Amino acid sequence: MTLLQGARILIVDDEDLIRSIFHSEFTSHGAQCQTAANITEAWQKIQQGPFDILISDVRMSGGDGVKLVERIHHELGYAVKKFFCSAYNDVCPEKARALGILEIFPKPFDLEVMVKSLAEHLSK
């Protein structure tokens, strides 16, 4: 179980249980995870980084995941692989690509598929 061995992952979601599921899942695959409940907290943590992977919800109380990714895309001093995990298809694929989003995982997600996909992207 070392698909995500050593990967530094930042999980951003306003749902406590989703953060905890991701945290326990990715950790069990060898990743080092941190979580943020909103985009302000996420921006602080990612700056303190570095992180290899960012998985962010899109619609969140307190601010939009797209805004966070835009800021990271334009302002963050290092490269991070960015993913969306969304409950509703509210981001158009072109915009996502323009922001450097590698993949959008729809909720409800399949954890096994997600982990495999993250691992693949890490190895690229």
Next chain:
Amino acid sequence: MHPVTAGVAGKGQASTLEASYWILLDSGQAMDMKLNFQLLYSILEALPVGVFIKTLSDDFKITYWSQGAERIFLIPREAVLNRNAYDFWPKDQAGLYLAADKKVLEEKRPVDIPCEPSIRGDGSKIWLHTVKVPFQSTPGGPHDLLLCVSVDITEQKNAAKQLQNQESLLKRILDALPDLVGHFDKNFINCHANRRYFDFFGKTPDEIKGRHAQDIIGPELFKQNLSYMQNALLGKKTDMERQLTQMNGETKDVFIQYLPVEEQGEVTGYVVTVQDVSPFKKLELERRNMEQTLIHAAQLTALGEMAGGIAHEINNPLAIIKGKVFQLKRAAKNPDIKVDQLLNDLHDIESTVDRIAQIIKGLRTMSRHSELDPMQVCSLRQIIDDAFVLCREKFAHNNIPISLGLQDPEIRLRCRGYQISQILINLINNSFDAIADLKDKWLRIDTFICDQRFVIAITDSGAGIPEANRKKMMQPFFTTKDVGKGTGLGLSISRKICQDHQGDLVYDQASPHTCFRIELPLSCIISSERQPS
């Protein structure tokens, strides 16, 4: 020679009259006779009717023409004395008169002509009631004098004609009416009925006029309506709605009125009118169906607008459940499974399932649409929660705080709770559209009692509705939203729902912010202790 004074005889005609008079009165005192004659002459001259005498022996020449005759015919006596009809009337008119005169003399008895046309000196037409009396100038001799008395009945004749015209107009109007109209006297005998009335009962005018109501409408219907007829005869107007079966078997919804007919303060009969209201009933039913369809359409639109939020609200908890289940399945294969952790995860799944159930309940709220649903006792908190579950997400996502100020959160209301939730969803969504782009954005919901009303006030940070839109906003199809964004039905339907609850939806003009108030009667409040029925 008999004494004649010029003062009495006037223009010479008195001499001929007097001559006739003397012939008739064949004996007596000359002075008394003169007095008698003067009296008779004064009477004849003073009469408001026309009096004239024709002499047969002298080719029906006129020998007396009273002042009354001058006034009626507008012909001065100079023009007629010692002349006959041919001299001053058109030939055919004069011929008619003379023929009539001859007939009277031949038959030797008075003739009454109740109505004959004539022409006045100025050419205008008049109607006369004339009596012609034959006289014998010599006792035992031939009937050779004709006394004529004519009364001008033009006015009465015109009035009668006018009345006839009015009656005929009235009849035509009554016949043109789509309603049944029947006029009966106080013995229930028909005086008049219009065409619809005949048609409805499948009878001819002759089978109705002069007949007893019972013979017309049948004994059963007569018995049913007798009290209404009697009340009308007592001066009381009554009306009712009922179903009536026509002669052809067709049943109609009708509005019936019994109206007393009064003449000089006394009830002389009654009028019954029957209006076919079937088409109105049908329209009313169609209108209600249409209204229901519109309400439903508006709900579906609102539902469509919320689809994104709903998908988000459901997919998130599904993601949690799926994630937890995946992890639990894996943990189940682990011999060192921790029961505490397992129970924790199962508890999380359970509460997440409840969360979805709550949303589904909210959706059911949106899709129900029956005004026939009974009023139920609903918790105010539940009504508000049902509304929030469908709106909460987009407010959270856009960082719009919602605050609640419930005076009594445990209050229960007798209402159609889901309809009140619908109004709330509608108002909350409107608020969202209005304030989403404002710098200062918030929404608050307060409940309180004010002016004998239970009020749910929805206030947002907006600066109010522009004056120009305030009146129109409650009208159906009025919207300021972009095409495809709103149906323009939300407020009108919300208001209708409030009114169905004997309340109202009002815009609070006094508030510095945009504020709508759902106002319900205090009678809808059920004490907190009572259990829902």
